[in-house]
Amino acid sequence: MYSQMSSGSIRTFGFRTAVAPRSATQEPVGGFPGRGLAESIDIGETVFSEGESAENVYEVIQGVVRLYKLLADGRRQITGFLFPGDLLGFAHGGHYIYAAEAITELRLRRYSRARFERMVDEVPGLAQHILKVTFAELRGAQDQMLLLGRKSAAEKIASFLLNMAERQGNAEEVRLAMGRADIADYLGLTKETVCKTLSELKREGVIAAQSASCIELRDRGQLEELAAGELSHPC
Amino acid sequence: MYSQMSSGSIRTFGFRTAVAPRSATQEPVGGFPGRGLAESIDIGETVFSEGESAENVYEVIQGVVRLYKLLADGRRQITGFLFPGDLLGFAHGGHYIYAAEAITELRLRRYSRARFERMVDEVPGLAQHILKVTFAELRGAQDQMLLLGRKSAAEKIASFLLNMAERQGNAEEVRLAMGRADIADYLGLTKETVCKTLSELKREGVIAAQSASCIELRDRGQLEELAAGELSHPC
DNA sequence: CGCACAGTTGACAATAGTCAAACGATGTGG
């Protein structure tokens, strides 16, 4: 606990964290015993909304989810993307504190909150396991605060691409499940700035694009320097 | 768990969260049994640095702490301010994931990490308690992401002032323990923009200033609308 | 009293946002 974690991943409540290794889309995960009810959600549909009464906890079986918060006038901040194996449904005061929507066709497993809490209370080590991954989520949240508050557009894009690559086994080719608008709302930019910055990186030969959703990382060193804020000319 | 929390506060690992009521600067807190070693730190001094081997967990007894992360070129993002009763020392891979410095004269209680982990393992309910406050911290982190990614300078300042007021019992007068540069690095702005925005709010009569560190909230409704992003003219 | 430092203000620059148009892929109907 509070120490190095092994490979594999689970996202409990909005941030990806590394835990025990497991296969990508199969049985219950996260040390989570028992099966929930299967549920299918169409692309673009809402799993739950911010402020809604928090009845359930979900596990992503297949597909990608976006979590976000809104300001009164509609401005949106995406706080995280969820992949198979991740859990969602974090609540405060009995209400979901963010909204969740399907970015792709989605398969979920649903657990009632009562059952989830009973399991956390009764299964030995489960509370501690969830604590561990929650700490890791907090760490991700702090990295994202550094990104949102202090990085330039190019540095944000570089960080994002490396982050996505890492989740895909650091392959040369990164597949983006989300559109430009989602990337923008995740990085605190506009979709136009995301486009322009990607084009700029293409022009410099740092990346190449097979298509809009498939990016090749041609100069990983350059991207890493950008992401770390080491370059005098951050764009 | 995952439900409404009572008054009082604890900051475990960087974000303030509401837990069981307690007096402000007295005995051990957070359901945390036993006493740690007392330690005094001068204003501006470092408690620990990012990346340093994480030997200890600390509890703030008196004073204010800033937690921050740095980019390679020195840009700084403050991820939270800690007040009496808060805990700090979150680590990943055996190393602190942020730096901590004293904003004021500071009194801490220090617990060795081994002892802390033993307590978490052995004391019934402690892991769950820490899980609860950690969830609340995560919520605070998500609010801060919304602020950093999507709010204007005026909206950030309004949110910050209301946040500080809330921690001081929602008094009309807010006392700021931190300087303009710290506020700037917390909100993702520069100190000049913080000054200019505060002056603008003064000009509009929304706030008044007894001194640089003592702000009077004259129109709380206006501040709340600003913080929520409800105003057509966000500045 | 004056030195040092934090805070404030203003002129100007730059990064990112806005608006609008064009382009490209994808999917449907003729």
Added chain:
DNA sequence: CCACATCGTTTGACTATTGTCAACTGTGCG
């Protein structure tokens, strides 16, 4: 099978918010 409609992406011209730089002010401490 092609034409067309639609939606997401890309690009460019222009705007605006915030950052930079520098000077000035106020406050507190020796």
